[in-house]
Amino acid sequence: MSRLEKIFEIKREGINVPRGLVTIGLFLLVLLVVVLVGEEKYWENVTFGALFVAVSDPGGAYSARLRAMTWVALGGAFVTGLGYAIGGGPWAIVVIAAFVITLLCGLTIKFGVHAFTSGLLVNSWFLVAIAVPDGLHLHASTSGWWQQALAWLVGSALFIALTFVGWLVKGRKEQASHFPETSGNTQTPLTRPVVLFMLIRALAIAITVAVAFGFGVPHADWMPIATLVAMQATLGQAALATEQRFVGALFGALLAALLLTTVTNHRALEILIVIIAAIGGVVRSANYALYCTCIAAVVLLVDDVSNPANYAAEGERVLFTIIGLGIGLVVLVLAGLIKKHSAKTPANTVSAAS
Secondary structure, three states, rough: OOHHHHHOOOOOHHHHHHHHHHHHHHHHHHHHHHOOOOOOHHHHHHHHHHHHHHOOOOOOHHHHHHHHHHHHHHHHHHHHHHHHHHOOOHHHHHHHHHHHHHHHHHHHHHHOOOHHHHHHHHHHHHHHHHHHHHOOOOOOOOHHHHHHHHHHHHHHHHHHHHHHHHHHHHOOOEEOOOHHOOOOOOOOOOHHHHHHHHHEEEEEHHHHHHHHHOOOOOOOOHHHHHHHHHHOOOOOOHHHHHHHHHHHHHHHEEEEEEHHHHHHOOHHHHHHHHHHHHHHHHHOOOHHHHHHHHHHHHHHHHHHHHOOOOHHHHHHHHHHHHHHHHHHHHHHHHHHHHHHHOOOOOOOOOOOOO
8 A cells, every 4th residue: 555545544433423413413503503692703613612622522521511611612702812812913922922832732732632632623723813804904992802712712602502402411421432432541741742742833933934924925814724634643643644634734725725716605615514524423433634624624614715816815825825834834844853862862752643
């Protein structure tokens, strides 16, 4: 089997159709609600507040589930409000915020893979939140930052309420995780190599944000997102998973660019986001590259769903995506050096693959 075949090898036993159907149902329910109340402009934040909280549900006793979901709900609301408030403001503040949030989200690896995965989702949403007001030329007084944060909380509360009802209906029994791939409470010590690696990841995101916002480069907002998706997630991540993340980020950008230039109807783009997110849920355990493709496409589509452009603009976005992938490769090389150096010190440990 060639390396490319290995990257796209599909494990049929990992296909999870029910999870995809639940994703579609959740997205369409939120879309229906916001349309009925005439607040469709908040659809993205309500929907992804619900979705990311759903992913953060670790299963088990409801008290533990509620605690994990609440942290993501509050963290997501914070980065949403912050992103919309500062996204159209001074670029230096945006860069500092991107560095700090990426670092803090990275350090959640201390609490296990599930917490780290939730941190990555919140991190990616912050990159979307800072891009929207900048792309629409909004600032703190016109971006509606607190309304957007509230929309995120509404979506989060909606899913938490659904889980509570489900818990009561099932006799208050423990619930299995929706994403067993990231389940488990194994913690990773924040050793010097792990912290150094997370600092490098945060610096890489800060650099891409500085280029996108500091130099006023049109359509460069995809670069930080692509870098985050493509970068090696943890210091000990397997080589195959790293390759799958990289390929998935590239293919996701190409898919998003294609849809933004060929689909002009806003509602149709929203439906496509729902479908692609559902496919991602279905194939998460079947093939990580396809999952990363879906995640990258969904996040990039949400980033620009209100601002579809022509072929030239999408070409620039793909170009900056490739640059972001290049920065991700640099981080990969640095991670290899850190891992090699830390291996010489038996006392040091590296984290497990995400």
